[in-house]
Amino acid sequence: MPDVTFIIDGKSVTVPAGTTILKAAEQLGGQIPTICYHDHCTANGLCRICVVEIKGVKPLVPACLTPVREGIEVSTSTVRAERSRRTILEMLASAVDLSQAPEIQKLMDENHADQLRFAEGKRREYPVLDDNPMYVRDYSKCILCWRCVQVCADDAQFTHAINFTGRGFETSIGTFFDKPMPETTCVFCGQCVGVCPTGALKPKREALLEQGVSLDEILQATRGGQKRRRKSP
Amino acid sequence: MITPDRTVPTTCPYCGVGCGLELHIKDDYIFKVTSPFDSVVNHGNLCVKGRFGYDFVYNKDRITTPLIRKTVQAPGARTQAFDRGQWREVSWDEALDYTTGRLVEIYKRDGADAMAVYCCAKATNEDNYLLQKLFRALFRSNNIDHCTRLCHAGSVVALQMALGSSAMSNTAAEVIHSDVFLVTGSNTAETHPIIALQMKAAVANHGAKLIVVDPRRVEMVNWATLWLPEKPGTDVPLFSAMAHVIIKERLYNQDFIDRRTEGFEDFSRSMEKFTPEYAEAISGVDRNLVIQAARMYAGAKNAAIYWALGIPEHSHGTDNAMTLIHLALLTGHIGRKGTGLNPLRGQNNVQGASDSGAMPWHYPGYQRVDDEASARKFEQAWNIEPGGLNRRLGLTTTEIMSEVRPGGVRALHIMGENPMMSEPNLNHTRHMIEQLEFLVAQDLFINESGAYADVFLPAASWAEKDGTFTNTDRRVQRVRKALEPRGQARADWQIVCDLAGRIEKNLGCPQTAYWAYQTPAEVLEEMGSVVPEYAGVKYPRIEQQGLQTPVWDDNHSGTPYLFAESFPRGKGKFYDCDYIPSVEMPDEEYPFILTTGRLLEHWHGGTLTRHSKLDELNPEARIEINPADAARLQLEDEQAVRVSSRRGSIVLRAWVTQRTTVGVVFVPMHFAEAAANLLTIDALDPLAKIPEYKACAVRIVAAAKQELARPEAKVGRGRY
Numbered sequence: 006m007p008d009v010t011f012i013i014d015g016k017s018v019t020v021p022a023g024t025t026i027l028k029a030a031e032q033l034g035g036q037i038p039t040i041c042y043h044d045h046c047t048a049n050g051l052c053r054i055c056v057v058e059i060k061g062v063k064p065l066v067p068a069c070l071t072p073v074r075e076g077i078e079v080s081t082s083t084v085r086a087e088r089s090r091r092t093i094l095e096m097l098a099s100a101v102d103l104s105q106a107p108e109i110q111k112l113m114d115e116n117h118a119d120q121l122r123f124a125e126g127k128r129r130e131y132p133v134l135d136d137n138p139m140y141v142r143d144y145s146k147c148i149l150c151w152r153c154v155q156v157c158a159d160d161a162q163f164t165h166a167i168n169f170t171g172r173g174f175e176t177s178i179g180t181f182f183d184k185p186m187p188e189t190t191c192v193f194c195g196q197c198v199g200v201c202p203t204g205a206l207k208p209k210r211e212a213l214l215e216q217g218v219s220l221d222e223i224l225q226a227t228r229g230g231q232k233r234r235r236k237s238p
Numbered sequence: 239m240i241t242p243d244r245t246v247p248t249t250c251p252y253c254g255v256g257c258g259l260e261l262h263i264k265d266d267y268i269f270k271v272t273s274p275f276d277s278v279v280n281h282g283n284l285c286v287k288g289r290f291g292y293d294f295v296y297n298k299d300r301i302t303t304p305l306i307r308k309t310v311q312a313p314g315a316r317t318q319a320f321d322r323g324q325w326r327e328v329s330w331d332e333a334l335d336y337t338t339g340r341l342v343e344i345y346k347r348d349g350a351d352a353m354a355v356y357c358c359a360k361a362t363n364e365d366n367y368l369l370q371k372l373f374r375a376l377f378r379s380n381n382i383d384h385c386t387r388l389c390h391a392g393s394v395v396a397l398q399m400a401l402g403s404s405a406m407s408n409t410a411a412e413v414i415h416s417d418v419f420l421v422t423g424s425n426t427a428e429t430h431p432i433i434a435l436q437m438k439a440a441v442a443n444h445g446a447k448l449i450v451v452d453p454r455r456v457e458m459v460n461w462a463t464l465w466l467p468e469k470p471g472t473d474v475p476l477f478s479a480m481a482h483v484i485i486k487e488r489l490y491n492q493d494f495i496d497r498r499t500e501g502f503e504d505f506s507r508s509m510e511k512f513t514p515e516y517a518e519a520i521s522g523v524d525r526n527l528v529i530q531a532a533r534m535y536a537g538a539k540n541a542a543i544y545w546a547l548g549i550p551e552h553s554h555g556t557d558n559a560m561t562l563i564h565l566a567l568l569t570g571h572i573g574r575k576g577t578g579l580n581p582l583r584g585q586n587n588v589q590g591a592s593d594s595g596a597m598p599w600h601y602p603g604y605q606r607v608d609d610e611a612s613a614r615k616f617e618q619a620w621n622i623e624p625g626g627l628n629r630r631l632g633l634t635t636t637e638i639m640s641e642v643r644p645g646g647v648r649a650l651h652i653m654g655e656n657p658m659m660s661e662p663n664l665n666h667t668r669h670m671i672e673q674l675e676f677l678v679a680q681d682l683f684i685n686e687s688g689a690y691a692d693v694f695l696p697a698a699s700w701a702e703k704d705g706t707f708t709n710t711d712r713r714v715q716r717v718r719k720a721l722e723p724r725g726q727a728r729a730d731w732q733i734v735c736d737l738a739g740r741i742e743k744n745l746g747c748p749q750t751a752y753w754a755y756q757t758p759a760e761v762l763e764e765m766g767s768v769v770p771e772y773a774g775v776k777y778p779r780i781e782q783q784g785l786q787t788p789v790w791d792d793n794h795s796g797t798p799y800l801f802a803e804s805f806p807r808g809k810g811k812f813y814d815c816d817y818i819p820s821v822e823m824p825d826e827e828y829p830f831i832l833t834t835g836r837l838l839e840h841w842h843g844g845t846l847t848r849h850s851k852l853d854e855l856n857p858e859a860r861i862e863i864n865p866a867d868a869a870r871l872q873l874e875d876e877q878a879v880r881v882s883s884r885r886g887s888i889v890l891r892a893w894v895t896q897r898t899t900v901g902v903v904f905v906p907m908h909f910a911e912a913a914a915n916l917l918t919i920d921a922l923d924p925l926a927k928i929p930e931y932k933a934c935a936v937r938i939v940a941a942a943k944q945e946l947a948r949p950e951a952k953v954g955r956g957r958y
Contacts, residue, residue: 138851139853189957191288195286196283199283214267224298
C-alpha cells in the first residue's frame with residue numbers, strides 16, 4: 006500500500022494508507038482515549054470517546070474508525086473534542102454503574118468529568134442474571150460497548166448467542182427471546198467475559214468471592230465425583 | 239472488585255492447541271482465568287474448558303495424601319476401592335518404600351518383561367522423560383506407552399513410513415493462508431475449539447473453501463463448501479477415489495512427484511480400481527461429491543489437510559492416514575505455508591510425551607530401541623553398562639493390558655491415565671487389570687483405574703508444578719507453578735525421581751542414572767542433550783513465547799512448518815493401499831455402526847472435567863441417533879435406550895438429531911455410568927496397534943427411564 010502523509014497535532018507524519026487516526030497516533034506515542042475500542046475486535050465507533058477534529062470537517066470524527074487521508078490536519082485535543090469526551094463520560098456516569106471500570110474512572114479524572122452533572126438522570130438498572138454455572142451478567146454495569154457481541158460473532162467465536170435488544174435508552178445486550186444462556190447457542194467460551202471493560206460480565210467464582218461467599222463454600226459447591234461410579238456389570 | 243495477589247502465565251492443561259492462560263489468584267484460589275490477547279497460539283480466545291474448567295484443582299474429592307490399600311490385593315481378586323475408608327493414609331516415605339519394595343520384588347523374580355508403565359499425555363515433558371527413564375534404566379523394560387497409542391498411533395506410523403516424521407507439518411494458525419482445506423475425522427469445533435475458530439475465520443473472512451469428510455454432521459459442516467458423509471471405516475476407498483480422480487484427470491503436480499517422491503508409478507496403477515463409483519458403493523458418498531472434492535483440493539493454490547481420530551482409530555488406521563498423505567504427495571500441497579498434513583493431536587502434551595520417549599519402540603526423540611547406536615547413546619547418557627538397555631520392542635498400551643498373566647506383565651505403574659475408561663472393550667480390560675500383581679496409581683483423583691491400585695501417589699495438578707508441554711504444532715511452552723500443591727501432593731517429576739532413587743538403591747546399581755534434579759529445567763536440558771530436535775529448547779528461551787521443534791541449537795529459532803526442502807526420510811513414499819472393511823460390520827443382530835468421541839465440555843475419561851463445574855453443562859451421556867433411525871425403532875428424543883454390542887451393554891438417553899447419519903450412532907467416551915468403551919471392539923491396527931474405537935456394531939432397544947444413571951437429569955442445551 007502507498008504511504009499517506011498528514012498532520013496530527015501540528016506534526017507532519019507519513020503512515021501506510023488505510024491506517025486509522027487512532028493507530029497513527031499510537032505509532033507516534035500519542036494516546037487518544039478509547040472505551041469501546043479493543044485491539045482484538047472490529048472497531049465500530051460506538052462510544053465516540055475517541056473523537057478528534059479534522060480541519061475543514063464539520064462533525065467530530067471517531068479516530069478508531071477513520072483512516073488518515075493525504076494532507077488532512079488532525080487535532081486530537083481541541084476544546085470541542087474534549088468537551089464532547091467529558092460529556093460522554095458524564096452521561097455514562099449518570100446511567101451506568103462504573104464502579105468496576107477502573108479505566109473509565111481514570112478517564113473521568115483525566116478529563117475532569119463531573120460524575121454528578123446529570124445526577125437526576127434515570128439509571129440503567131437490571132437484575133443480575135445468574136443463569137449458568139460459568140459466568141454472571143450484571144447489565145447495570147454495561148455501557149453497550151458491543152465487544153461481547155462482536156467476539157460472540159465474527160470477531161472470534163462465530164456463535165451469535167447474544168446481540169443488542171431493545172431501542173434507545175432501553176437498549177441492552179440479551180439473548181434471543183431472553184432465553185437463559187444454556188438454552189442459547191452459547192458454548193461458554195467466555196470470550197465475552199474476557200473483553201468486558203466494566204465487570205458487567207464476570208466469572209461466577211469471582212462474583213461469589215466478591216459477594217463474600219467463603220472459599221470453602223465455593224469449593225464445596227464444586228461438583229463432586231459421586232455420580233461417576235459404575236457398578237460392576 | 240477483587241485484586242489478585244498475583245497472576246501467573248501458563249499453558250492450558252486440556253487439548254493439544256496449547257492456549258496461553260493467565261491465572262488470577264487470590265488467597266491461593268484461582269478465581270479467574272484470562273488469556274493475553276497477544277498470545278501466539280490463541281490470540282486471547284479460550285474455550286469453556288480453558289477459561290472455566292480449572293476448578294478440579296480444589297475439588298474435595300481430590301487425593302492429597304499418599305494412600306495404601308487396607309486389604310492386600312491378590313491377582314485375580316483385585317477390587318475397586320473408591321471409598322477413602324478402604325485406604326490407609328501413609329507418609330510419602332512409607333508409600334514410596336512400599337512401592338519400591340513391591341516393584342523390585344517382582345522385577346527380581348520375573349524380570350523386565352513383568353514391568354510396565356503408562357506414561358501420561360497430560361503430564362509435562364519432564365515428568366514423562368523421567369518416568370520412561372526409570373523403567374528403561376532401572377527395570378530395563380520397554381513396556382512403556384501412553385494414550386498416543388489410543389489416538390494418533392495410526393497417523394504417526396503412516397507419517398513415519400511415508401515421510402519419516404510424525405507431527406503436524408504446519409502451524410494451525412496458517413489455515414488462513416489455505417484457499418482450500420479438508421477436515422476429516424475431526425469434530426474440530428468441540429475437540430480443538432480454538433483451531434476451529436481459526437478455520438471459521440479462514441472461511442468467513444479469508445475466502446477459504448472447506449471440505450468436511452465425516453460420518454457425522456459435525457459443526458464444521460455448517461462452514462463447509464462440500465460435506466462427504468461417509469460411512470465409518472470407509473476412508474481408504476474414499477480418499478483413494480480422490481487420488482484416482484486426481485491421477486485420471488492429471489490434476490497432480492508432476493514436478494513435485496518427480497523431485498520429492500518415489501513409487502508413483504506403482505501407486506498410480508494401484509489406484510486404478512478406486513473409481514468414484516467403487517467409493518460410492520462402499521462409503522455411501524455420492525460419486526460427484528468425490529470428484530468435486532478431488533478437483534477442489536488438487537486445484538487449490540495452497541491446500542491443507544487436517545484430521546483427528548476418525549482417521550487413525552480403526553483396525554486399518556495406518557492405511558487411512560496413508561491415503562491422506564498420498565493426496566498431499568500427489569498435489570505437492572506440503573512444505574509451504576497454508577498447506578500440509580496436520581494430525582490434530584488430542585492431549586495438551588501428547589506430542590511432548592511422544593517426543594520424550596513414552597513409547598515402547600522408541601527412546602526420546604523417536605530413536606529406535608532396537609537400533610544399536612541409539613541404545614549405546616542412551617546407555618552412555620544414563621550411566622548404564624554397555625548392552626544393558628533392552629533392545630527388544632516393548633508392549634503397546636493395549637498389549638500391556640492383554641499380556642497381564644503369570645509369566646507376562648505383573649506390575650503396572652499408571653501416571654495420570656485411566657485405562658478403565660479409555661481402553662476398548664472395558665469388560666476385558668477389567669478382567670485383565672484384576673489379574674495384576676501390583677498396581678501403582680499416580681493421579682489427582684481415585685478414578686476407575688486408580689480404584690484398583692495397591693498404592694496411590696497424590697500428584698500435583700498442572701497449576702502446582704513447573705514444566706513444559708509441547709502442543710499440536712510442536713510448540714514447547716512453559717507450564718508454571720502458580721500454587722503450592724494441595725495437601726501433601728507432589729509434582730510428578732519429583733515423585734518419579736524420589737521413587738527412582740529408592741529403586742536404584744534397592745537394586746544396588748553400581749552407578750546412578752542420575753535422579754538428583756533440582757528443577758525441571760535440568761531435566762529438559764538432559765532431554766535436549768539426547769534429542770537433537772530439542773537441543774535448543776531451554777527454559778530461558780521459552781519464558782515469553784514457546785519454540786516450535788525442531789530447534790537444532792541454542793541459536794535456532796524453531797520450525798513453523800516442516801518439509802520445505804525435503805522429507806526426513808528423503809523422498810516421500812507412496813504405498814499401495816487396499817480397502818479392508820472394519821472388523822465388525824453391522825448385521826441383522828447388531829444393525830448400527832457405533833462411533834465414539836469427545837464433547838466440548840468434557841475431557842477423555844473424565845477424571846478432571848467430571849470433577850468440575852463443567853459437568854453441570856453436560857452432565858450425562860446421550861447417544862446421537864438419526865431421526866430416520868429413531869422413527870424406525872419408534873424411539874423418542876430423550877428416552878432411555880439400551881445399547882449393546884457383542885462385548886457389553888449400557889443404558890443412556892437418546893438424542894434424536896441430524897448430527898449423525900442414518901445407520902450411524904455416536905456415544906461420547908467420558909461417562910463412567912454409560913461407558914462407551916464397554917461397547918467398543920479391541921481389534922487393533924496391525925502396524926500401529928491402535929484400537930478400532932470408531933466402528934463397531936451395536937443394537938439399540940428402548941429401556942426404562944429408571945435404568946438411567948440420572949433419570950431426572952436436565953438434558954439438552956442450545957448449542958450446536
